[in-house]
Amino acid sequence: MSAPVDLSNFKDMTSGNPELEKELFDEFITSSENIIKELKQLVNDADNEAWRKAAHSMKGTALILGADNLGKLCKDAQLNNAAPAVEKQKMIDDIDKEYGLVKEFINANRTT
């Protein structure tokens, strides 16, 4: 099973700057948790556009970080923003689970 995150591109972009990496890891965690919270609130909401935007936002960040599986799950959520609540619930559950793996990986690989 591959790691939930491939940090090689991310580290290249940060030029190995440990303070910037810490700042960005923290930013990723904060913004992801806010978005997951928002998506959970939107499961039963008719605002499909808000769902789409939230999923899109998290997708971009996940892909840049190197969390491809998480990015893919967010892309699916973005594209299926009109799905019924039951399906949306499954999508957010999957995202939440994958995010947990990503967060664990990041925290285990922090230098600061």
Add this chain to the structure above:
Amino acid sequence: MLIRTVKYNAEQQLINDLYEDRVISQSVLQLKLSIIGKKAEELILLSKLKDLISDDKNGRIYLCDDGDVFIVWKGANVQLLADIKNSLVSLVSDTYGHSTEKFFTFYDFQANKEDLRIECQRKIIVIQNKESGHVTTSLNNAAQKSEHEDAIQHDKAADQALHTITQEQIKILKKALENRKNRKNLVILIVEDQTFAYKLLKQILESYECHIASTAQEALNLYCYHAPDIIFQDIELPGGDGHSLVKLYRNFNPESYVIMVTANSYKKDLEMAKINKVNGFIVKPYSKQRIMDCIQEYLKYKKGY
């Protein structure tokens, strides 16, 4: 009935909804919580407001960053207006000692649509002025005067800035373009609302002078002020899409060098980018090498131009 709550860029979203005629024959009540420096969540207002407009199929609540709340409901339901006011009067006057006269502003949408747009635009400019710190004196004056509620004329001028560049901004841009000839380093405008993404881009481009815009209006302001050599332009943005911004940049400076950056690989975005003849198109995730290649491509372009 679920009530739509807009939490992000509420003023801009309300203006967009007005333009797209989603808010038709409706009433809008502005709660100026910014006067008492509180937010709706702090006063446990949201559930109360939702209960009051729950029967209204078009009911919406817009939560502004400064604490103001815009409540929208269908028609001229004066009873609902009275109910909302009554439920909040004691909170405002008893708890905070403020007169309720200044607390509420009501817009009969049909009659006061323009006033509502001006108010939203005024709030957007105040936010942009605080965040960018680069807006000209005349735009700052416009924001300050409107704070005293006697500057409808200035607000109307500012109102135009949303979908075009104002005359004042054109003057600023022309001056910036003149000064550009003497530049020793590239000036880059990064238009991106995701903090994670723009901090990384800024790191990659650390050798250059970078400016960040996270909304469409801010992008226009910074574009005019700095006349950037290169613009890394996100497509999905609060307050407007990247394609519209590219058209505006090119309207006033056809040589604007724009590289679209997006997490979507939609055909329609690619087609629009081609129509707008952008200089590059990057789909996230990008790499440091890809970004640096864009800089090299620009330098070759500039040399050959």
